[in-house]
Amino acid sequence: MSIDMGKPSAPGHGPGQEQPPDTGAAVPAETGDRHRLTALQGLSALSLDAMASVAYGPESIVLVLAAAGAYGLGFTLPVTLAIAVLLAVLVASYRQVIAAFPDGGGSYAVAGKHLGRRTGLVAAASLILDYVLNVAVSVTAGVAALTSAFPGLYGQRVWICLAVLALVTAVNLRGVVDSAKAFLVPTALFVGSILSMIVVGLFRDGPVSTASADGHASALGEGATTVGALLLLKAFAAGCSALTGVEAVANAVPSFRAPAVRRAQRTEVALGALLGVMLIGLSVLIGRFHLQPVEGVTVLAQLADASFGHSLAFYVVQFATMVLLALAANTSFGGLPVLMSLLARDNYLPHVFALKADRQVHRHGVLALAAVSAVLLAVSGGDTNTLVPLFAIGVFVGFTICQAGMVRHWCTQRPGGWRARAALNGLGALLTGVSAVVVTATKFTEGAWLIALALPLLVLGFEKIHRSYARVGARLELGRIPQPPRRERSLVVVPVSGLSKLTCRALTAARSLGEEVRAVTVTHPAPEDRKAAEALRRDWELWNPGVELVEIPSPARSLGRPVSAHVAGLARSRPGVQVTVLIPETEPDRLWERLLQNQRGAVVARAVRRDTDAVICRLRFRVTPGPGSTPGAP
Numbered sequence: 070m071s072i073d074m075g076k077p078s079a080p081g082h083g084p085g086q087e088q089p090p091d092t093g094a095a096v097p098a099e100t101g102d103r104h105r106l107t108a109l110q111g112l113s114a115l116s117l118d119a120m121a122s123v124a125y126g127p128e129s130i131v132l133v134l135a136a137a138g139a140y141g142l143g144f145t146l147p148v149t150l151a152i153a154v155l156l157a158v159l160v161a162s163y164r165q166v167i168a169a170f171p172d173g174g175g176s177y178a179v180a181g182k183h184l185g186r187r188t189g190l191v192a193a194a195s196l197i198l199d200y201v202l203n204v205a206v207s208v209t210a211g212v213a214a215l216t217s218a219f220p221g222l223y224g225q226r227v228w229i230c231l232a233v234l235a236l237v238t239a240v241n242l243r244g245v246v247d248s249a250k251a252f253l254v255p256t257a258l259f260v261g262s263i264l265s266m267i268v269v270g271l272f273r274d275g276p277v278s279t280a281s282a283d284g285h286a287s288a289l290g291e292g293a294t295t296v297g298a299l300l301l302l303k304a305f306a307a308g309c310s311a312l313t314g315v316e317a318v319a320n321a322v323p324s325f326r327a328p329a330v331r332r333a334q335r336t337e338v339a340l341g342a343l344l345g346v347m348l349i350g351l352s353v354l355i356g357r358f359h360l361q362p363v364e365g366v367t368v369l370a371q372l373a374d375a376s377f378g379h380s381l382a383f384y385v386v387q388f389a390t391m392v393l394l395a396l397a398a399n400t401s402f403g404g405l406p407v408l409m410s411l412l413a414r415d416n417y418l419p420h421v422f423a424l425k426a427d428r429q430v431h432r433h434g435v436l437a438l439a440a441v442s443a444v445l446l447a448v449s450g451g452d453t454n455t456l457v458p459l460f461a462i463g464v465f466v467g468f469t470i471c472q473a474g475m476v477r478h479w480c481t482q483r484p485g486g487w488r489a490r491a492a493l494n495g496l497g498a499l500l501t502g503v504s505a506v507v508v509t510a511t512k513f514t515e516g517a518w519l520i521a522l523a524l525p526l527l528v529l530g531f532e533k534i535h536r537s538y539a540r541v542g543a544r545l546e547l548g549r550i551p552q553p554p555r556r557e558r559s560l561v562v563v564p565v566s567g568l569s570k571l572t573c574r575a576l577t578a579a580r581s582l583g584e585e586v587r588a589v590t591v592t593h594p595a596p597e598d599r600k601a602a603e604a605l606r607r608d609w610e611l612w613n614p615g616v617e618l619v620e621i622p623s624p625a626r627s628l629g630r631p632v633s634a635h636v637a638g639l640a641r642s643r644p645g646v647q648v649t650v651l652i653p654e655t656e657p658d659r660l661w662e663r664l665l666q667n668q669r670g671a672v673v674a675r676a677v678r679r680d681t682d683a684v685i686c687r688l689r690f691r692v693t694p695g696p697g698s699t700p701g702a703p
Contacts, residue, residue, distance in 0.1 A: 118314030118400035126311025160341030176471035211395025276375035406434025472498035559583035629676025
C-alpha cells in the first residue's frame with residue numbers, strides 16, 4: 070500500500086481552495102521546464118480538436134438547414150456568426166479561468182470553488198467523457214477519410230484506428246513537448262490550406278469546379294419560404310460541435326513553460342482567432358458558391374473543389390484534413406491526464422494518476438485514456454456515426470458549469486468591471502446551457518442517454534474513491550502529530566529451502582535487522598521431500614550459522630500458507646514484538662532468465678501480506694554474468 074494513500078489535498082490545490090497566482094518567475098532547469106510547452110507548441114498540442122472541428126462544424130449547420138431547402142441554407146452565415154460570438158465569449162471566459170486557476174482543471178476547478186464540490190465532480194465527469202469520446206471520434210473520422218479515398222481498406226478500419234491510436238499514444242508517452250513538435254507541421258499545413266482556400270475562394274466569382282459533387286444525390290430538402298426558430302436552434306446546437314476543444318488549454322495550464330499563465334492565455338486567444346476566422350470564412354464561401362450538401366461528399370471537399378478546382382491543391386486540403394482529424398485526439402492526451410492528476414490529488418481518483426514521469430508526462434493517465442479509447446473503437450467497429458451522437462454533450466455541460474462558476478467568481482471577487490464580466494459569462498452560460506439541452510434532446514434516442522447515465526455513475530465512482538481515501542486517512546491519523554516513535558523488540562523470520570551464498574547473505578541481513586533471527590523451512594511427507602529435509606538439517610548442523618532452523622510440516626504441497634500461519638502464531642505468542650519476514654530471492658540480469666525462477670518468494674510474500682501484519686523485506690541477490698554467477702535457489 071502506498072504511504073500517501075490517504076493523503077488529503079494540499080492547501081491551495083483542491084477544487085474548493087484558492088489557487089496561488091502565477092508569478093511568472095523563472096522555473097529552475099531541474100523542474101523539467103524544457104519538457105513544457107511554448108505558446109506555439111501549445112497551439113499544436115492542445116488545439117487539434119478545435120482546429121479539426123472546422124471540417125465538420127459548418128457541415129453540421131448546412132445539413133440541418135438543408136431541411137428547409139435553399140432558403141434555409143441562406144441562414145448558414147448568421148448561425149455561424151452567432152457561434153463565433155459564443156466562441157468569443159468562451160475564449161474571453163477561459164482566458165480569465167486560466168488566470169484565476171493556474172493549476173489547471175478548467176471547469177472542474179471553477180465549479181469546485183464557486184459552485185460546490187458535487188458540481189465540480191459533474192464538470193470533471195463531463196470533461197472526462199468528452200475527452201474520451203473526442204479520441205474515438207477523431208480517430209474514426211480520420212480513418213473514414215482514408216477509407217473514402219481507398220475503399221479497399223474499409224474492412225480493416227478497426228485495425229487502422231487502433232494503429233493510429235497506438236501512434237498518438239506512443240508520441241504522448243514521450244512527453245507533451247515531443248507530441249507538440251511532432252504535430253506542429255500537420256497543424257500548420259491544415260491551417261495554411263484552409264486559410265488559402267478561403268482567400269482564393271473570396272476572389273472567385275463562382276466555383277472553379279464541381280467535379281467532386283457530380284453524380285451524387287443532393288441532400289437538400291424541399292423548398293421553403295420560412296425557417297422556424299426550432300430549426301435555427303438545432304442548427305446552432307449542431308454547429309457548436311466546432312467549439313469542442315476550446316477548454317483544453319485551460320485544463321492544461323501546468324503543461325506550459327513559465328510564465329505559464331501568459332503563455333496559456335496567448336494560446337487560447339490564438340486558438341479562438343484562428344477557429345473564428347476559419348468558421349466564418351468557410352460559411353461565407355458556402356453562401357458565395359451557393360453550395361448544396363450532397364451524399365457521400367463533405368462540404369469541405371466541395372469548397373476545396375470550388376476554390377482550387379480538381380487540382381493538386383484540392384488533394385492537399387483533403388490530405389491535411391484527414392491527417393488532422395486523426396491527430397485531433399492529441400488534444401485529449403494533452404488535457405485529460407492533467408485533469409486526472411488534479412482529481413487524484415483531491416482523492417477522487419487513484420493517486421497513481423498524479424505521478425509524473427521524467428518528461429513531465431502523466432504516463433498512467435495517457436495509458437488509461439488509450440485503453441478506454443481502444444475499447445470504444447473496438448465496440449463501435451470504427452464507425453464514426455455510432456460515436457457522434459454521444460459527442461459534444463459533455464463539453465457543453467462543462468461549458469455551462471464553467472460559465473456559471475465564473476459569474477459567481479466575479480460576484481464574489483468584484484474587481485474593476487466585474488458587472489460587465491459577469492454579464493458576459495452569464496450570457497455564455499445561457500447560450501451553452503440552451504445548446505446542451507437542445508443537443509441532448511435531439512440526440513437522446515440516438516445514444517445520448519448513455520451520457521446521461523454515465524455522468525452520475527462517474528460522480529458516484531469519484532465519491533466512493535474519496536470515501537475510501539478518507540477512511541484510510543482517518544486510520545492513519547493524517548493531519549495529526551503522531552506519538553514519538555519507540556523501539557520494540559524484533560524477530561526476523563527467514564524462509565529457506567537450501568544452503569547457498571544467498572542463504573548466508575539473507576541471515577547476515579536478518580541479524581542486522583533484529584535481535585532474534587529464525588530460519589524456517591516447509592517440509593512435506595513425501596519420501597523425496599523427507600530426504601531433502603534431512604539433508605538440509607544435516608548440512609545446517611555442519612554449517613552452524615548460529616541461527617535456529619525451524620521445520621514447518623505441511624501435509625499439502627503448499628508453501629505460502631504454512632509460512633504465514635507460523636508467522637501469525639509468532640505474532641500472537643509474542644505481543645509487543647515486531648515480526649519481520651525477510652525473503653531472499655535471486656534476480657538474474659537478463660529478463661528472460663527471470664522467467665526461469667520458481668517465484669517462491671512472490672508466493673510467500675503474498676501469503677504473509679494477506680494473512681498477517683508482519684513487515685515484509687525482499688532481499689534481491691543480483692546474478693551478473695561471469696565466473697561463479699550461477700544463480701542459487703532461494
